[in-house]
Amino acid sequence: FYHTVDIFSNNVNCDEVIRSELSTYKVTIQEPNVAVDEHQNKGTWTAIFGQGFEVIIGGKKWFAFYKYTEDKDGNYTSHCSETMTGWFHDAAPIVPATPPLHWGCYHGEKAGPKTVRVHAPSSAMDSDEIFKAEDELQKMLEEKATTWTVGPNMLEGMTLRDAKRRIGGGRSRRHVAQQLSATHASEEVDPKLPKSFSWRNVDGALVPVRDQQQCGSCYAFGATEMMSARVRIGLLRQGKKVPKTPSIFDPMVAMLSPQHVVSCSQYSQGCDGGFEYLVAKYGQDFGIVSDHCFAYESGLRVQENTAVPCEYQCPESQRYFVHDYHYVGGYCGNSSVPQLMEELVTGGPISVGILCTPDFMHYQVSTSKHCEDASIEVA
Structure with a gap:
């Protein structure tokens, strides 16, 4: 890692400070999730699907996106041995409900030969052609769909470009890395777990399901609503009364704002x-911040081709900080069904990313049997 000093706050402009004199810090990444630095300190690491990686070692967290470049023809080149400029900071906040301190910037380079891969642009889903299922494809899928139903859905009548955004957006799909197998995860089910369980049966535990509309923001909704539910569940476990619907008058049970993530986060697209x-x-x-402070608008603004700026006015009492976050199983790709069951019951709702083949575009009811679990994330 080539890094700056760690004298900055979380508003550091890495494009400026990365030009300063850099120091080096050597970290060796080992399977499945072990990191060892040049001083023989041990830590952990995880891939973040095909986006980047995070290393926790020596009292610091290091995060960066994998490096790629794009030419004028839309070809993407993955620089497999390098990262983009990323951030590092203290591994945990010193004071609860405040940001971690001692920020700096860095970029990573793998020792040894450099490798690159060129990806030709995929324009099939970037056109204004209207999405409509072909009869022959429908027939073929109906023959395969033993656990789900083929039929018209919300994508019918959209342009292919809008349909792609609706099912997750383009940038979350590029350069998909092969997932680690879950060979290290336990497959033993705790006999103390109930045979069936749903937080929908617990009054006040969940927040209302909402529509992301024409914006690839499912990741923001999934994560913020998971966090909102876990706050409510924590209060319920303390014996406190929680209203069934979020209240703007009680910040402890408010919904977190997906718009804040969509508009402001440099970690997302x-x-x-x-x-x-x-x-x-x-x-x-x-x-x-809470949804009351920064209400969701992106689903409608996309049709106008205008982004919602990162502008809001909120009291600090309505800014919520995450205490801890992790993949179920400890790192990306290592979750198992028993672990998911235990996390769901003991912790609360979990946010799940799904990687599907194109037949998912024709899904109507139940679950496509061609879907694969991509990642299970918990905050």
């Missing part, structure tokens, strides 16, 4: 997609 793990990281590093 707005309406072009993102990942729940990085929403949780943003919540620890910067805090997330």
